[in-house]
Amino acid sequence: MPGIRLLPSAVHPSPVELVRVRDTVSGSRALRDPALFHRVRPGVYAPRTAWERLPPWDRYLARVHAYALVNPDAVFALASAAALLGLPLFGEARHIHLHAPHAARSRRFGDVFVHASVDDREIVERGGCRMTSRSHTAVDLMRVLPAPFGLAVGDAAISPVQGGDVEASELRELARDRADSRGSRVLRLTTAALDARSESVGESVSRGVVIWSGFETPELQVEFRSPGFVDRVDLFWVGADAIAESDGYEKYLAQTPEQTAERVIAEKRREDRLRRQCTAFGRWDMAAAIAVTPVVTELVRLGVRRVAAPRTGLLTPMRSNPRSLPRAARQRNRDETTPRG
Known part of the structure; x- marks a missing residue:
C-alpha cells in the first residue's frame, strides 16, 4: 500500500462549531x-440553530469532522474524502465512508461504512485528517455515482477553475488499473467524457445529460465578443449555432437587494448580447438537468443534433440517488453543490 503523503493545504473545515462532551x-x-x-454523533454536539441553517452537503461535512474528532486514526474515502477535499457532493450522503485496505471484508455499522479493497489507494494527510487522495477519491466516486454526477466529480478534480489539481490522464490510468470490475462500464464512459474546461458542477451534470441523452457533445467556454465585452458561455453547438447556460442562482445573490438586482440586470444584458450572436439560446438549472426531460425538450427546441441512442439507464438514478439521504435529494437543485473554500 502506498505511504501517506502530507499535503500543505488544509481540509475544508467544519461549517459549524463542534463540541465534544x-x-x-x-x-x-x-x-x-x-x-x-x-447531537452530530455520540459525544459530539453542534449548536442547533446553526446546524439547522446548514445545507445538506455542509451537514455531511460536519458529520465527517465529528467522526474525525472521536476517531483520529480514521482514513476517509468516497463521499467523506470528497467532503474534506472540496469535491462535489450531491445532497447529504447516508454514510461516513472509511478506507480499510487490510480488512477481510467490507462492513457497515450505524452510519459508518468500512470499505475493504483489493486495490491500493494513495492516502494523503491534510490538517490532521487522513483520506484517499483527490485522484483516487474521484475515480472511486465515478464508479458508484449516477454517471452525470460522477462526471461532475471527475471534472472538478481536473478543472483549475474548480480547484482541481489532477490530470485527466491520471484519472483514466487509475480507471484502467482498477482490479475490481464493479462500475467499470460507467467508469469508462465518464473518464472518456472528462473536460477540464468545465467551470461548475451544474455545467458538468448538464453535459452528461446532453451526451447520454444522445445529443452532440457541446463545446465549452466559447467566447463571444461584442464592443466592450467578452462573454464566455457554458455550452455551444457550432452546427446548431446554439448556446445553452446551466443556471446556478447563487451567483445572483448579493449582500443587499440592490446588489442582487444589479447582478440580475447584468446577466439579462449579457443574455441579450449573446442572443444577438446565435440562432438559438436556452438555459436550465440543476433541477431540470436531474429531471432530464426538460433538458431534452430544450435541446430539441435549440436544434441540437441527436447523434446516438439515449442511455437512459445512466440518467434515471439521478432522481433518487440511493447514496444520499432522501431529504437531501430534494434539495440538490443548486448549481454549486459544494461551496469552494
Whole structure:
C-alpha cells in the first residue's frame, strides 16, 4: 500500500462549531438539551440553530469532522474524502465512508461504512485528517455515482477553475488499473467524457445529460465578443449555432437587494448580447438537468443534433440517488453543490 503523503493545504473545515462532551469542564447537561444543541454523533454536539441553517452537503461535512474528532486514526474515502477535499457532493450522503485496505471484508455499522479493497489507494494527510487522495477519491466516486454526477466529480478534480489539481490522464490510468470490475462500464464512459474546461458542477451534470441523452457533445467556454465585452458561455453547438447556460442562482445573490438586482440586470444584458450572436439560446438549472426531460425538450427546441441512442439507464438514478439521504435529494437543485473554500 502506498505511504501517506502530507499535503500543505488544509481540509475544508467544519461549517459549524463542534463540541465534544469530554472537552467540556462543565455544561455537559446543556449540550444534551435538544433545544440548544444537535447531537452530530455520540459525544459530539453542534449548536442547533446553526446546524439547522446548514445545507445538506455542509451537514455531511460536519458529520465527517465529528467522526474525525472521536476517531483520529480514521482514513476517509468516497463521499467523506470528497467532503474534506472540496469535491462535489450531491445532497447529504447516508454514510461516513472509511478506507480499510487490510480488512477481510467490507462492513457497515450505524452510519459508518468500512470499505475493504483489493486495490491500493494513495492516502494523503491534510490538517490532521487522513483520506484517499483527490485522484483516487474521484475515480472511486465515478464508479458508484449516477454517471452525470460522477462526471461532475471527475471534472472538478481536473478543472483549475474548480480547484482541481489532477490530470485527466491520471484519472483514466487509475480507471484502467482498477482490479475490481464493479462500475467499470460507467467508469469508462465518464473518464472518456472528462473536460477540464468545465467551470461548475451544474455545467458538468448538464453535459452528461446532453451526451447520454444522445445529443452532440457541446463545446465549452466559447467566447463571444461584442464592443466592450467578452462573454464566455457554458455550452455551444457550432452546427446548431446554439448556446445553452446551466443556471446556478447563487451567483445572483448579493449582500443587499440592490446588489442582487444589479447582478440580475447584468446577466439579462449579457443574455441579450449573446442572443444577438446565435440562432438559438436556452438555459436550465440543476433541477431540470436531474429531471432530464426538460433538458431534452430544450435541446430539441435549440436544434441540437441527436447523434446516438439515449442511455437512459445512466440518467434515471439521478432522481433518487440511493447514496444520499432522501431529504437531501430534494434539495440538490443548486448549481454549486459544494461551496469552494
